[in-house]
Amino acid sequence: MNINDLTNKLKEKNIKVSFQRIKVLEYLNNNRTHPTVDQIYNDLHLEITSLSRTTIYNTLNALVESGLVKLITIDDNTSRYDIDTRNHGHFKCQTCKNIYDFKVNIDSLSEKELKDFEINSKDVYFKGICPNCSI
Amino acid sequence: MNINDLTNKLKEKNIKVSFQRIKVLEYLNNNRTHPTVDQIYNDLHLEITSLSRTTIYNTLNALVESGLVKLITIDDNTSRYDIDTRNHGHFKCQTCKNIYDFKVNIDSLSEKELKDFEINSKDVYFKGICPNCSI
DNA sequence: AATATAATTGTAATCATTACAAAGTAGTAT
DNA sequence: ATACTACTTTGTAATGATTACAATTATATT
Ligand SMILES: [Mn+2]
Ligand SMILES: [Mn+2]
Ligand SMILES: [Zn+2]
Ligand SMILES: [Zn+2]
Numbered sequence: 195m196n197i198n199d200l201t202n203k204l205k206e207k208n209i210k211v212s213f214q215r216i217k218v219l220e221y222l223n224n225n226r227t228h229p230t231v232d233q234i235y236n237d238l239h240l241e242i243t244s245l246s247r248t249t250i251y252n253t254l255n256a257l258v259e260s261g262l263v264k265l266i267t268i269d270d271n272t273s274r275y276d277i278d279t280r281n282h283g284h285f286k287c288q289t290c291k292n293i294y295d296f297k298v299n300i301d302s303l304s305e306k307e308l309k310d311f312e313i314n315s316k317d318v319y320f321k322g323i324c325p326n327c328s329i
Numbered sequence: 330m331n332i333n334d335l336t337n338k339l340k341e342k343n344i345k346v347s348f349q350r351i352k353v354l355e356y357l358n359n360n361r362t363h364p365t366v367d368q369i370y371n372d373l374h375l376e377i378t379s380l381s382r383t384t385i386y387n388t389l390n391a392l393v394e395s396g397l398v399k400l401i402t403i404d405d406n407t408s409r410y411d412i413d414t415r416n417h418g419h420f421k422c423q424t425c426k427n428i429y430d431f432k433v434n435i436d437s438l439s440e441k442e443l444k445d446f447e448i449n450s451k452d453v454y455f456k457g458i459c460p461n462c463s464i
Numbered sequence: 465a466a467t468a469t470a471a472t473t474g475t476a477a478t479c480a481t482t483a484c485a486a487a488g489t490a491g492t493a494t
Numbered sequence: 495a496t497a498c499t500a501c502t503t504t505g506t507a508a509t510g511a512t513t514a515c516a517a518t519t520a521t522a523t524t
Contacts, residue, residue: 212503214503231481246505247504248482249503252502255482267402267405285443288449305418307431316455320446320450321449323446347520347521366511383513383514468522470520470522476513476514477512479511480509481510483508483509486505488504491501
């Protein structure tokens with residue numbers, strides 16, 4: 195995805211295009227690590243010295259609200275963000291703290307118990323030790 | 330589960346038994362609503378005026394650490410706690426904020442992609458609108 | 465009963481996030 | 495082009511959840 199694609203994504207969602215918003219989207223597009231606000235801020239701030247943390251929060255809230263970005267709450271204290279909004283699971287290594295994606299057939303989970311519930315989002319979070327850390 | 334059972338659960342996990350810890354466990358046993366620290370504190374504080382919020386945090390951290398209680402991070406800002414540690418899914422209504430349990434065959438999710446990962450916990454979080462709120 | 469160990473409490477500190485107001489930016493109508 | 499308007503960005507202050515810490519209190523062991 196290039197900057198044009200990202201710009202169009204914003205326009206489709208009626209989010210006004212700005213330099214900062216493009217930069218945040220671009221960051222998420224290039225860093226598929228489910229970054230925290232602080233990681234995004236620290237990295238982008240090197241490049242854009244005027245950038246404010248508040249702008250990152252505002253932007254991410256707008257992106258999540260619009261559905262362009264997914265909020266990940268696998269951490270108990272810090273929000274993480276994922277530009278990949280397709281259904282997939284997240285595995286957090288308790289040692290190295292990395293968050294891995296994995297395929298999971300979430301649609302097969304829809305249980306009859308929830309037939310009268312309107313489901314807007316589904317998340318599958320696993321925790322444990324990743325292969326790199328279990329050697 | 331009575332107080333004796335709860336006491337034994339603590340002993341089995343080598344958590345020293347105290348009045349406060351029993352009360353927190355008893356609260357979780359009687360309130361299957363996935364309460365927050367504040368809900369637990371506000372309710373128990375009526376009965377035990379000397380109770381400190383810090384004790385509730387300490388106790389819950391010990392209970393989660395030991396595996397007696399499950400930490401629920403379906404909220405983006407507040408931890409919730411569940412005495413039911415069996416595998417089951419959680420549905421959060423975005424209107425009334427209630428969190429519902431539902432059966433889900435989580436074991437069927439173990440994907441081959443994760444065959445070299447050591448999995449310690451699995452969580453399934455859905456969000457949407459519950460039947461009471463969608464009328 | 466004396467001692468050692470651990471739990472509880474209250475307060476202060478920390479961390480993530482939001483609120484808010486001032487300043488900046490871009491588009492539109494005149 | 496200028497004035498107007500609406501929106502975004504920024505910096506700082508405020509909030510809310512959680513943890514750190516030290517003094518006090520309770521529990522267990524000798
Ligand atoms: Mn992901
Ligand atoms: Mn539950
Ligand atoms: Zn790891
Ligand atoms: Zn509801």
